[in-house]
Amino acid sequence: MVEKRTPMQVKDAVAAVLQHAGSLASEKVPLEDSYGRILAEPLTATSAVPPFDRSPYDGYAIRSADSAGASGTSRVTFRVIDHIGAGEVSHKRLNAFEAIRIMTGAQLPEGADAVVMFEQTVEEGDTFTLRKPFEKLENVSLQGEDVAKDEVVIESGNVINPGTIALLATFGYSQPTVAKLPTVGILSTGTELLGVEDALEPGKIRNSNGPMIMAQLKRMGIACKMYGMSIDNLEESYQAVKKAAQETDCLITTGGVSVGDFDFLPAIYERLGAKVLFNKVAMRPGSVTTVAVADGRFLFGLSGNPSACFTGFELFVRPALLQMMGAQKPFVPHTTALLAEDFEKANPFTRFIRAVYDGEEVRPAGFNKSNAVSSIARGNALIVLPGGSRGFQKGDRVDVLLLGVEEGAAKWMN
Template sequence: MKQTKDDYDKFHRKPMQVHNAQKLLSSYGKPGPTEKIPLQEGHGRFLAEEVQAPHPFPRFRRSGMDGYAIRSEDTTQCSSDNMIWLDVIDEIPCGYVSEKTIISGTAARIMTGAEVPEGADAVVMLEMTELREHEGRTQMGLKRMIEAGKNITPVGFEVKEGEVLLRTGRQIQAGEISVLASFGVHQVTVYQKPRIAIFSTGSELLTLDEPLQPGKIRNSNTYMLASQVRVAGGEPFILEAVMDDLPLAKAKVEQALQEYDAVVTSGGVSVGDYDIMGDFARSDSVEMLYNKIAMRPGSVTTAAVKDGKLLFALSGNPGACFVGFELFVRPFILQSVGSGKPYLTEWTAVLDQDYTKVNAFTRYVRGRIEVRDGILYAIPAKVDESSVMVTIKDSDCLIVIPPAKSVTPAGDKVKVLLLKGNTL
């Protein structure tokens, strides 16, 4: 319990700014190996290839209406007083190609989406027409002039051949699947999900289904982190909790660093006597990147690297653990899958209520976004004790409160980082 040189290092850590820490980490977040998977399994994955259009779209002149394919020049004399009649010489459902050519005086019945026959240069919608049998022929009648090109989508109107459909690093969602399927891309090359090992530290931790014991608390961070890893696009592996024993923790974490793409721990980084992960990060076994961040909650957040692999040692406090993941681990996972947008979306909002806590460090306050009449408001969660885990679930943003010596008043513009969605 003596205060030693090690203690001195613990107490006199040099805090790093969040964006500097992110920059430092980003040199380790590189797209990893790729794999080819069926498109149907691609939802949520990130493209490891640029996809170009193998053909124009539409590939043929496409009817935009149910009606008749005609020659527009046949309609120049049409008016409400002058109906013209054209012989209906074919009927073209979707998926079929007419073998006939529309010549002056003729028309073909055509469906939405079908290929416009040769000779025709416009489609008139069914509702504008009449139908009759005349001298043994089926005829359609029309009283309005139709301009050339009407209701026909030209070849390549939506997409030209060779056009880039989707860039490398794009996440595959419903809209991307629609595009890829339209062009017959039935397999996609995506980045493999990084395999992330998750530990909790601390012998006070009970597993989920152990009975309660005095003084002990349940290990909730590992399960929360697993969920965050999944959402970010990684594959979580929950490993046995590391006890408060440096050699044991060291051995387990080093083994995990070999077997997985990164290791995330929670706990064991504060300024105490059992700060196993902090001690490990400061040891010769690894290269420490930082062991203090100029932020609240989670200033003790630590990171180290060994053989090019990252150890994220997050705070054991649930709120700080959550924030540390979103700011540091999530970007690493997104960089590993090639995403071009690894950081949380940042918006400017109006602070809805006074924020009274003061601090020398930037605060990442859990809160909610509300839009009222086109203006974005940021509402801090009622309690922001960093230990109050119940606010995590009710938050959809982190409100960034810069270092302040007095109250940050309602009405101030603040940055918010979106936690749920808006991934564009």
């Protein structure tokens, strides 16, 4: 007798997972190790940016009023009384028709309210002339024009990207506070599994899901514990899962969630007293994907089929881990694109098809069954085709999940 399972819609399944994602603690890390981590407190400006009125160009600081009436036929002459490099401060104050030579980024001297670029002058000895009037604050970068002191520049929950690093450095945060990384374990089930270094044997295949998930976690900046491969025996599997679940915030298993004679995970979840959020999702591949929660810890039961496993990770594990870290953007990035070829086969379940997205069009990346491996590597996106009775045609605008687009483009822009 086969157990009947009621499929949950993908969107509802994702929401169910997020509802159960608790919060991890925070920690301080050195700035140079903080790239890719998630800010656990707001990034507040400890000073204005710029911290003082400064020159955006190499040129001369002047009093704008002195340039009034300047023209090609009536040039105004200024006398240069000082010279400031970036990082230096002039101790002189400008009087009428005086100027101070100033470099990009240097603080404007007392009395000056405009900057003349070198290209706008004719220099002669320690004087120069101008042929046009300058407005008050022309060519001046004003204190605080980018960021005001005490402003919250980046909210908590944002990923620390290279720009965030620049801001943290600007404000002197040498030890920013970030969300702790979750402790994640991977346990691959299946007596058919060999290690990567093993020679093939009849009926067996090498474990590809474990290393793949390790890389999916690494893409998120998260390390993991590998629990190796468990054998398909209920008691031993139960003990292995129980131990791994106790040692992690989130245990990912592959295989063992279907209705086969050695699919022990449903029984294990029951023995653990885990709450099963769903054990069937209206999606292909990966309809058997199961997510359970025990003692506040996640148990992700991904399919043993590589494509299904890959998709299950990105749809459910990724947002759960990001939410645990307090991320403001827990979902897989997505866009829409034009389908580059027909996809006639109708399916009641939402399909996720590994695909190549080129910035405009999206095309299936090849052999497309749940047990496919090659297309996972060849693609940089997943086409999303909602479940329903009709197929899809070339030129239809479809949803696309972006997973690998960051690798780069083969061509420059048109």
